[in-house]
Amino acid sequence: MDVSASVALATPRPRRGVALLPLGLALLAAAMLAGVLLGPARVTASGLFAALLDALGLAELPVEHARDAAVLGVVRAPRVLLGALIGSGLGAAGAAMQGLFRNPLADPGLIGVSAGAALAAVAAIVFGGSLFGATAGLVGLWMLPLAAFAGGLGATLLMARLGTVGGVTSVATLLLAGVAVNALAGALTGLLIFMADDRQVRDITFWTLGSLAGARWAQVPVVLLLVGIPSLMLCALARPFNALLLGEAEAFHLGTRVESVKRFAIVLAAIAVAAGVAFTGLIGFVGLVVPHLVRLGFGSDHRLVLPGAALLGGALLVLADLLARSLAAPAELPVGVVTALLGAPFFLWLLRRRAAGGAG
Amino acid sequence: MITRRMVLPAVAVAPLALARRARGATPTRIVSVGGAVTEAVFALGAGSHVVAVDLTSRFPAPVRDLPQIGYMRALAPEGLISLHPDLLLLSADSGPPQTIEVLRAAGAPLRIIPEEPSGPGAARKILAVAEALHLDGRPVADAVLADWVALDAPIAALPPVRALFTLSAARGAPLVAGRKTQADAMLRACGAANVAQGFEGYRPLSAEAAAQLAPEAVVMMSHALEETGGIDALLAIPALAVTPVARTRRVLAADGSYVLGFGPRAAHARRDLALLLHPGAALPPLPARSWT
Numbered sequence: 001m002d003v004s005a006s007v008a009l010a011t012p013r014p015r016r017g018v019a020l021l022p023l024g025l026a027l028l029a030a031a032m033l034a035g036v037l038l039g040p041a042r043v044t045a046s047g048l049f050a051a052l053l054d055a056l057g058l059a060e061l062p063v064e065h066a067r068d069a070a071v072l073g074v075v076r077a078p079r080v081l082l083g084a085l086i087g088s089g090l091g092a093a094g095a096a097m098q099g100l101f102r103n104p105l106a107d108p109g110l111i112g113v114s115a116g117a118a119l120a121a122v123a124a125i126v127f128g129g130s131l132f133g134a135t136a137g138l139v140g141l142w143m144l145p146l147a148a149f150a151g152g153l154g155a156t157l158l159m160a161r162l163g164t165v166g167g168v169t170s171v172a173t174l175l176l177a178g179v180a181v182n183a184l185a186g187a188l189t190g191l192l193i194f195m196a197d198d199r200q201v202r203d204i205t206f207w208t209l210g211s212l213a214g215a216r217w218a219q220v221p222v223v224l225l226l227v228g229i230p231s232l233m234l235c236a237l238a239r240p241f242n243a244l245l246l247g248e249a250e251a252f253h254l255g256t257r258v259e260s261v262k263r264f265a266i267v268l269a270a271i272a273v274a275a276g277v278a279f280t281g282l283i284g285f286v287g288l289v290v291p292h293l294v295r296l297g298f299g300s301d302h303r304l305v306l307p308g309a310a311l312l313g314g315a316l317l318v319l320a321d322l323l324a325r326s327l328a329a330p331a332e333l334p335v336g337v338v339t340a341l342l343g344a345p346f347f348l349w350l351l352r353r354r355a356a357g358g359a360g
Numbered sequence: 361m362i363t364r365r366m367v368l369p370a371v372a373v374a375p376l377a378l379a380r381r382a383r384g385a386t387p388t389r390i391v392s393v394g395g396a397v398t399e400a401v402f403a404l405g406a407g408s409h410v411v412a413v414d415l416t417s418r419f420p421a422p423v424r425d426l427p428q429i430g431y432m433r434a435l436a437p438e439g440l441i442s443l444h445p446d447l448l449l450l451s452a453d454s455g456p457p458q459t460i461e462v463l464r465a466a467g468a469p470l471r472i473i474p475e476e477p478s479g480p481g482a483a484r485k486i487l488a489v490a491e492a493l494h495l496d497g498r499p500v501a502d503a504v505l506a507d508w509v510a511l512d513a514p515i516a517a518l519p520p521v522r523a524l525f526t527l528s529a530a531r532g533a534p535l536v537a538g539r540k541t542q543a544d545a546m547l548r549a550c551g552a553a554n555v556a557q558g559f560e561g562y563r564p565l566s567a568e569a570a571a572q573l574a575p576e577a578v579v580m581m582s583h584a585l586e587e588t589g590g591i592d593a594l595l596a597i598p599a600l601a602v603t604p605v606a607r608t609r610r611v612l613a614a615d616g617s618y619v620l621g622f623g624p625r626a627a628h629a630r631r632d633l634a635l636l637l638h639p640g641a642a643l644p645p646l647p648a649r650s651w652t
Binding site: 039040041042066067070071074075076141196197198199200202203206211213214215216325328329330331332334 | 412427428429430431433434435436437438439440441442443444453455456457458459461462465466467468527535541560561562563
């Protein structure tokens with residue numbers, strides 16, 4: 001299905017936008033480098049060198065640097081990779097939802113994916129122990145992510161189904177269906193919290209605040225497949241999204257397959273967000289505000305907004321995670337708290353500056 | 361000259377009652393997670409080797425000055441590694457499992473200590489900690505178990521009291537311990553019948569349910585009782601005002617980590633709580649232990 005090339009809008013690329021993608025890439029690379037090199041467990045230059053030589057298979061790891069190599073290779077590297085991928089997924093999905101709903105307040109939460117994932121994750125926390133008994137700890141490594149992914153995707157598909165009448169997905173109906181699915185999932189989650197014991201309630205609370213502390217290499221290929229690829233595919237929908245900015249009817253007359261674009265975008269965003277959230281718990285703010293940051297700085301051409309939001313989202317989550325594990329060391333802050341603390345004031349500052357610039 | 365230099369620090373570092381070495385060297389940079397686990401490390405005389413503890417470790421007093429690693433169910437892998445521990449003692453209640461898996465993969469020297477809410481469970485906990493420390497835990501574990509068992513028969517002879525254990529009474533609905541809680545196990549061990557048997561874990565109790573359960577006594581965390589505003593304020597809460605407790609006024613304040621820890625102080629906590637529940641009961645005195 002050729003949705004990406006079906007429209008070639010004759011909008012010239014804004015000049016300052018050309019710098020966005022290299023800038024975003026550089027920012028993401030710098031954030032990832034900082035994420036691997038910095039943190040509460042200090043790694044010396046010689047430790048880094050020894051770990052690099054070992055990773056490249058050039059020299060055997062000296063015993064005194066085993067800890068440095070473990071910190072870099074086992075603890076930080078998968079964490080930074082996962083953060084970059086999941087942040088990109090949240091950013092791209094947020095930009096896609098704002099484009100689809102033509103609403104600046106849209107975020108992936110609107111299509112029920114976060115609420116559905118939360119409901120299933122909470123169910124896994126509350127019932128996991130009694131279903132699997134002593135093996136719950138082991139099963140929990142994959143059971144909770146699997147449940148959260150299925151729950152997020154299931155809620156979105158239910159919502160898309162409710163929002164589609166006679167093969168036509170109406171954005172307005174979709175929004176209302178999303179509100180209803182969110183409310184229903186929220187109520188069922190509340191019911192499960194009522195059934196949970198004290199410790200489970202605390203586990204649930206921490207899950208809803210998000211954390212990358214459980215990142216392991218085994219999760220990287222899964223996230224690459226389920227977050228990385230959908231994010232790239234969302235970026236390929238930039239041209240139809242630009243056409244949608246003019247209105248659905250206009251986009252249709254321009255040759256955009258409006259219905260399949262909408263369905264594609266919703267499913268891709270749901271997969272990317274559900275798979276990310278499955279491993280980290282809920283991470284707010286990135287999906288809502290990162291696309292705005294890009295738009296405030298570089299205009300609303302989706303050819304820039306989508307990849308820009310992906311790169312910036314990845315960079316933001318990696319940096320937020322670096323702060324999350326450094327600020328309260330040896331304890332760790334929930335990363336969702338940091339993304340909001342970091343991003344919201346910056347966003348407000350940008351907003352104020354733009355308002356002042358517009359007035360003057 | 362040389363000997364003086366070597367002996368002085370050694371004397372300063374050696375804890376007063378470092379339990380007899382079993383085999384291997386006792387780890388010197390211990391991170392201890394879980395209140396009872398930390399108490400066991402101190403009871404075994406290795407307290408001076410602890411470099412950081414979690415939020416639930418509140419006893420003995422010196423632990424409150426140690427670096428904090430935060431809440432035991434939200435462990436930070438890199439934060440723990442940054443402490444350069446040569447032993448990570450984790451209560452089996454620690455989590456999340458993903459983080460423990462990361463620590464394992466990174467080769468962190470971790471040991472999981474089983475949690476069992478009983479006297480023999482407390483002894484096993486002490487033995488497990490001692491083994492990880494390469495110390496002989498039998499003297500401490502045997503003493504705790506002997507103290508615990510000495511109370512078995514006298515407490516069994518007491519008439520059971522219908523009791524309720526509540527964590528907090530904020531927002532008007534007391535959070536009450538049901539089945540499969542440490543509080544439930546401790547109430548039973550102290551000659552009380554936990555009247556809240558209809559659920560597992562902690563639940564807010566409604567006035568109707570409380571009237572049905574008809575407890576004669578309420579055991580409450582002492583700090584929570586203060587926050588509620590004392591006994592009168594607590595008994596004014598509808599859920600308790602309708603119970604016999606409002607008449608008997610038997611609201612018993614207890615230190616949560618003391619009575620629920622099931623660590624080295626388990627037997628002494630059992631005796632203290634049993635005496636609160638059964639005033640004037642003839643319970644044998646327990647010998648003073650260095651760790652209580």
